[in-house]
Amino acid sequence: MASLDAVSIAILLGAALVMAGILSSLLALRFxxxxxxxxxxxxxxxxxAGPGGLRFDDxxxxxxxxxxxxxxxxxxxxxxxxxxxxxxxxxxxxxxxxxxxxxxxxxxxxxxxxxxxxxxxxxxxxxxxxxxxxxxxxxxxxxxxxxxxxxxxxxxxxxxxxxxxxxxxxxxxxxxxxxxxxxxxxxxxxxxxxxxxxxxxxxxxxxxxxxxxxxxxxxxxxxxxxxxxxxxxxxxxxxxxxxxxxxxxxxxxxxxxxxxxxxxxxxxxxxxxxxxxxxxxxxxxxxxxxxxxxxxxxxxxxxxxxxxxxxxxxxxxxxxxxxxxxxxxxxxxxxxxxxxxxxxxxxxxxxxxxxxxxxxxxxxxxxxxxxxxxxxxxxxxxxxxxxxxxxxxxxPRADRGPRRVELDLPGQLEQQLVGYAVRPKSLYLKRGLIPSWSKPTLVIRDERILMPDEAAPIVAGDYLYLLAPPEKAQALDRFFTDMVPSAMPDPHLLGDFMVAGDVTLGDIAVAYGLSVDPSDAHLTAADYFDIHLDHAPKQGATLPLDSIVLVARSIGGGRVNVVGLRLPEDEEAPPPPLSPFGRVKRTAARAWSLLTEP
Missing domain, CATH: 1.20.1530.20 (Na+/H+ antiporter like fold)
Known part of the structure; x- marks a missing residue:
């Protein structure tokens, strides 16, 4: 019986150790x-050598x-x-x-x-x-x-x-x-x-x-x-x-x-x-x-x-x-x-x-x-x-990110169902933004399952499920995390070809003679990066916009807050020479107009 008791004690201690290990994963994120x-x-x-006295040399x-x-x-x-x-x-x-x-x-x-x-x-x-x-x-x-x-x-x-x-x-x-x-x-x-x-x-x-x-x-x-x-x-x-x-x-x-x-x-x-x-x-x-x-x-x-x-x-x-x-x-x-x-x-x-x-x-x-x-x-x-x-x-990260639910769909490998709780300060709820490669599929509200059209408008506390490629699912996290107030861009960064991230594509199009889709004209440059990138925006990320390229120059609160404009080669050539004062004046006027126009 003593040997059986020893086995039972070993099972108890082993199971307790595994349970402690599972629970310790919660503390691991803190310590x-x-x-x-x-x-x-x-x-x-x-x-x-300790109070336990267990001899182990295996x-x-x-x-x-x-x-x-x-x-x-x-x-x-x-x-x-x-x-x-x-x-x-x-x-x-x-x-x-x-x-x-x-x-x-x-x-x-x-x-x-x-x-x-x-x-x-x-x-x-x-x-x-x-x-x-x-x-x-x-x-x-x-x-x-x-x-x-x-x-x-x-x-x-x-x-x-x-x-x-x-x-x-x-x-x-x-x-x-x-x-x-x-x-x-x-x-x-x-x-x-x-x-x-x-x-x-x-x-x-x-x-x-x-x-x-x-x-x-x-x-x-x-x-x-x-x-x-x-x-x-x-x-x-x-x-x-x-x-x-x-x-x-x-x-x-x-x-x-x-x-x-x-x-x-x-x-x-x-x-x-x-x-x-x-x-x-x-x-x-x-x-x-x-x-x-x-x-x-x-x-x-x-x-x-x-x-x-x-x-x-x-x-x-x-x-x-x-x-x-x-x-x-x-x-x-x-x-x-x-x-x-x-x-x-x-x-x-x-x-x-x-x-x-x-x-x-x-x-x-x-x-x-x-x-x-x-x-x-x-x-x-x-x-x-x-x-x-x-x-x-x-x-430092603003938070640990939303809890993401991922469900594989039998019969195919290209898409999976990704679910999130909609937070009150999330980018999705505040701006209505979602990447172009994802598709809202169903909403759970008050234990009822609704189609997105039935549930519109989405409110805080809803659970939204979207179809997305498995390799891009993690990139959806930033749309369902509470937004961090963006730091104001350094005024010294606003040069001839830089604008703030909250300038709309319509304003950029007017200032630089571009053609943009009317449905996109109300989007800010930061929104444009959020929608079209497969991942969270990083410094140096680029996106084409008509004949120019937008370049993420500065990131704040997880979003682009300063955007560089890379113009075509023939437009990047400097204009007729200006005096230093004239160049500063032109730069300031362009930046001010983009930042203050309604």
């Missing part, structure tokens, strides 16, 4: 990745759970990465994910050598273990702190943190093999790297295409699509690992392939993976906490802190500035990318590999990685929003 440290603490509290189970968790995290990251995002930042992100990881390890190694009294190979292993950024920690914190990063900065961090883990795993495994076996010729290492990258990419791309084909051709029962995709990702990972290629690269690429092709139940798959990766991180942190020993951590705390400081303040910034030197990033953007090099469970997981193979100093690697992750999440994690605002690379 971010440092909340995961609570689960790390739970593991330490329950361990043999490295095989830890490695198994860590591998599954990391595979799911990378697959989820790939699933949310757009091809367009990769194309725009592939150069800097790929260099950061490879050369950047190597440079970080090399720069950290001397500090580890002298602080921990290790040889050069062992010191380089310390550097490799802590060299990669943690994708889950980075984006959980960015989302939790309500940051809207500049597009290029956010995309670079997204692609880098998703692709640097496979290289860090490869580097760690090569160094572990070198220390344990002693066979480390350069040609052999390069062959291993080429094999890992080539066949990892092949397995990932082919596996992703097969999953897409199966999803769209096999009529699975409702609710099984998400578990099927999740297990398929693990099949791709396992098969690639058995072939001695990079399973982590394979699942990331498989996620990118699946996420960028039309599939059934795409949104339910993404939602399921979000929950699965969150729970996987929690289980991973608890197990890693069980392996940790407070006594050992205290004995190596000072050298580990030295490694952490060298990593955050020297190695990562130097690697970022060197890797991004060929690219047009400002020093503020480079400094922010350097500071967002958060370490998470991946570093501790990599540090468990030397323990698994029984290397000397194995527990030292683990303890150092543990301390580095703690300091990184506490110091860098809680200062992320402050750094973003001080370096002017992001603006």
């Amino acid at each position: 971010g990745a440092p909340l995961l440290l609570v689960f790390l603490g739970i593991g330490m509290f329950a361990g043999d 490295l095989q189970t830890t490695y198994l759970v860590g591998s599954v968790a990391l595979a799911l995290i990378l697959f989820d990251g790939g699933l949310k990465t757009r091809f367009q995002t990769i194309q725009t930042v592939w150069g800097p992100a790929s260099i950061l994910a490879t050369v950047g990881v190597l440079l970080t390890a090399l720069i950290t190694a001397p500090v580890a050598r002298y602080a921990l009294d290790l040889n050069w190979t062992e010191s380089l292993l310390i550097g490799a273990v802590v060299a990669s950024t943690d994708a889950a920690a980075v984006f959980l914190l960015i989302h939790a702190q309500g940051l809207r990063l500049r597009p290029r900065v956010g995309a670079t961090l997204e692609v880098e943190s998703g692709t640097n883990d496979p290289f860090a795993v490869f580097l760690t495994l090569m160094l572990v093999e070198l220390i344990s076996v002693g066979d480390g010729s350069l040609s052999r290492v390069l062959m291993h790297l080429a094999w890992d990258a080539l066949f990892g990419a092949v397995f990932g791309i082919v596996g992703g295409l097969l999953v897409v084909m199966a999803l769209n051709r096999v009529a699975l029962p409702q609710g099984l699509h998400a578990p099927f995709v999740t297990t398929a990702a693990l099949v791709i990972f396992g098969a690639t690992q058995i072939a001695h290629a990079s399973g982590f690269l394979a699942v990331y690429l498989a996620g990118i392939v699946i996420g960028n092709r039309p599939t059934r139940a795409h949104n339910s798959v993404v939602t399921f993976l979000d929950a699965a990766t969150w729970l996987a991180q929690i289980v991973m942190f608890v197990l890693l906490g069980l392996l940790a020993s407070p006594q050992r951590l205290l004995s190596s705390a000072l050298p580990a802190v030295a490694v952490a400081m060298a990593l955050m303040l020297v190695a990562r910034p130097l690697a970022v500035f060197i890797c991004l030197a060929p690219f047009r990033f400002s020093w503020r953007e480079r400094l922010f990318i350097a500071w967002v090099g958060l370490r998470g469970a991946v570093g501790i997981f990599l540090a468990s590999i030397p323990m698994l193979v029984g290397l000397s100093h194995a527990y030292l690697y683990f303890d150092v990685a543990f301390v580095v992750v703690l300091i990184s999440l506490l110091l860098q994690g809680w200062t992320l929003g402050f750094a973003a605002r001080k370096l002017h690379v992001a603006l």
Whole structure:
């Protein structure tokens, strides 16, 4: 009976932990990745060195759970990465994910050598273990702190943190093999790297295409699509690992392939993976906490802190500035990318590999990685929003966005039903705007289902459902979020070819001799961007208007508030020379007329 009671207690504690993990997702949006440290603490509290007294030293189970968790995290990251995002930042992100990881390890190694009294190979292993950024920690914190990063900065961090883990795993495994076996010729290492990258990419791309084909051709029962995709990702990972290629690269690429092709139940798959990766991180942190020993951590705390400081303040910034030197990033953007090099469970997981193979100093690697992750999440994690605002690379979001309901429509993949609660200050209700590629389909009011014509006019509190392409559904959010008062444009920005975002197309047409559709003449320039863009407007976005092009010059409150007018080449030539005073006078007159005409 005692053994049965032990099983029941294990079930109770396991279920309670999962439930706590589910509920903690609500707090995660407020506190971010440092909340995961609570689960790390739970593991330490329950361990043999804590009050729980639970002895846990099963490295095989830890490695198994860590591998599954990391595979799911990378697959989820790939699933949310757009091809367009990769194309725009592939150069800097790929260099950061490879050369950047190597440079970080090399720069950290001397500090580890002298602080921990290790040889050069062992010191380089310390550097490799802590060299990669943690994708889950980075984006959980960015989302939790309500940051809207500049597009290029956010995309670079997204692609880098998703692709640097496979290289860090490869580097760690090569160094572990070198220390344990002693066979480390350069040609052999390069062959291993080429094999890992080539066949990892092949397995990932082919596996992703097969999953897409199966999803769209096999009529699975409702609710099984998400578990099927999740297990398929693990099949791709396992098969690639058995072939001695990079399973982590394979699942990331498989996620990118699946996420960028039309599939059934795409949104339910993404939602399921979000929950699965969150729970996987929690289980991973608890197990890693069980392996940790407070006594050992205290004995190596000072050298580990030295490694952490060298990593955050020297190695990562130097690697970022060197890797991004060929690219047009400002020093503020480079400094922010350097500071967002958060370490998470991946570093501790990599540090468990030397323990698994029984290397000397194995527990030292683990303890150092543990301390580095703690300091990184506490110091860098809680200062992320402050750094973003001080370096002017992001603006705080006004809110968390509306709750979006997405329903797949059987029999086709091009459209889905997207539903929102209509807020009283939303762009849709205030301005009646909706993108041209979406179509209102039904309205729910007082528990009655109405057609849009029956329900007109739409009022606050209604639930509106629209047809929209799945890949554009998220772009509808901005129409159902409460509008933020737009900042007035800087008068100094209003030059010869710039106007305020609230100037109507009719006024622009009169001033510049354009032809616009009479039904569009009442729209402001900001409205025009909202309706015709597939995404929230960003600085530099362009739209044609008759013979000219409108360019978004300044964004405020999520809308365009200064618009540039790019004229045809023959009209952009300067007019007959004016005196400086005459030019200023002409500019002021044009701006004033556009801003004040009724």
